[in-house]
Amino acid sequence: MIPATSAASRIKGSVRIVGAGLLGTSIGLALVKKGVTVFVDDVSPANQKLAIDYGAGVKASPLDEPSLIIVCVPPDVTASTVAAELKAHPTAVVTDVASVKAEILEQLSLFGSSLNNYVGSHPMAGRERGGAIAGRADLFVGRPWVVSPHSDSSKHAVQSVEDLAIELGAFPTVFSAEDHDRAVAMVSHLPQLVSSLLASQLNLAVANDLSLAGQGLRDTTRIAASDPKLWIQILEANAPSLSALLRNFLAEANQVLVALEEPAAPGALAAIGNVLEQGNRGVNRIPGKHGSNPTQYSQLVVMIDDKPGELARLLTEIGLIGVNLEDLKLEHSPGALIGLVEVFVMPEMEIKLSQDLVARGWRIAG
């Protein structure tokens, strides 16, 4: 639940944001909306002014006494900026939002200052567009926010960063720096690299061929529009985890290439089919609601007349039956005489729900 007023804010005291790009500005916008005092700083006076104009906070001053400092600068200057902030504000909790965590922690240890007040973090939110003008207060709503404590982090520091995440509508989730870096290599860095490599091939195309582009190409290449300057730093910082994944990707891709070069060879079609099947399996592992595997739910397909109020009536009756709806999808079928509603429930509820819905006159699709 997001509290409606600043009276309920989990953030005690004021917040200093260093770096007024997409993330810094978005955090500022959301905190200001909650009535929190936010000081915005940036090495670029133009960036700083833009974010302030945009509503992300007020101009930072050396006299500010923030209780929480959020470092939102590029990865290559994150560790030095965190170290400087820890020194300048010895009582404040300091966090950063960089996309790679182990290298920053390692660099920080070289500065020699106490890291009690430091906890790394990484909001799993972003856009392919950067800068203050892409900022939005709801950027973090419903998203995971990784909190990475280390051996010296104080409980107070960890709690402060978790509170920040919750305040912004995100849900905090604890990963060590190493676990985090391994996870994001898979869910973020490999997809970024593969998307860029795929989009790079489009430079070879006859322009008219690209007029046939559909949603599949658009979706697979959307993140290829991301900022190279930022991503080169991220990929470099996580090179060991990422190269291991890329190596395996290439091994599989090479098998497919061999098969495509001689599709009539024994086993060639099986090799192609295997990758397609494994792709099905892999995409099914991406969690849906509540972080659970969607295949853990049972699915019922209910046919409803395509008229106003039918969906609400169905959901009301599911509530009356006493079954909790875990997820729902509409099969939106303009022109069809009926609509299909996919209802996801816990497996043990499936039979009861099916029977009770049929008893109430609903049609279940085969």
Add this chain to the structure above:
Amino acid sequence: MIPATSAASRIKGSVRIVGAGLLGTSIGLALVKKGVTVFVDDVSPANQKLAIDYGAGVKASPLDEPSLIIVCVPPDVTASTVAAELKAHPTAVVTDVASVKAEILEQLSLFGSSLNNYVGSHPMAGRERGGAIAGRADLFVGRPWVVSPHSDSSKHAVQSVEDLAIELGAFPTVFSAEDHDRAVAMVSHLPQLVSSLLASQLNLAVANDLSLAGQGLRDTTRIAASDPKLWIQILEANAPSLSALLRNFLAEANQVLVALEEPAAPGALAAIGNVLEQGNRGVNRIPGKHGSNPTQYSQLVVMIDDKPGELARLLTEIGLIGVNLEDLKLEHSPGALIGLVEVFVMPEMEIKLSQDLVARGWRIAG
């Protein structure tokens, strides 16, 4: 604009659809809406019945005299089915909707019958889900529809297929079979293969790591959920064009791998940066709005507490407000305490709905 009545239909006479999967059913739904008589056939009586129940047409009979026949069967049986239809209905125009065109034309020439009445085609529309129940009358609206005449195609046949495309809201665009296959290798087949390969890597992940998945991973792997049985045929049929593209993709990817394995080596960061830059350039080459589905609805994002009955209550209240719901999506928010419901309504209803929902105590995001 799609004409509202059959009086304006470009389709003269009746239409026979062979194969009641996603494409056949979607074409049937759209034509029936226009008042065209559609005969639906399928080797599977169950598929045929489902599509007819769904509203895609009436049951085919040997006595039907269609003027246009649309073959919507899997690629490996497309040529033989087209040949059989040409023989059974010598006066009808016959087209197919298979994703690869040169191989089918080559196979057809082996059957020895006149191909005057045949024109290949390929609507650039699809979904990662197949079957009649995924069919939708607006599947082709705003999409390119490739028409592939060959040296023997009659003008009448070409015109009939172009009229079909226009009737369904698509844009007919002429490509030779060879040009078509080269183009779809780039805009469709390589993205499918790369997406499957990427999703395949997810099978290696620790399950908890995937809880950090965001929109980037979801978008890049969405089409990896596609049907392997269909895609193995498509990729095989277009193997020469596709393998050339894949070879180049792998050469670039290998350079990145070398760079990631030794990021401190001279030129390593430049190699990584180059791919990211070329990805920016490539994605910018994809033409803009042309070819994408028109965003005809306005979207409101409503935040709801994650507890039973809230979604039903929201939909009931939208009904009471008197606004018709055009579509609805639940935002998957793993572990979040709130859910996001994307509500799609006609643009002119957006402000009223937003105001009335806020007045009733609902929270609108953004």
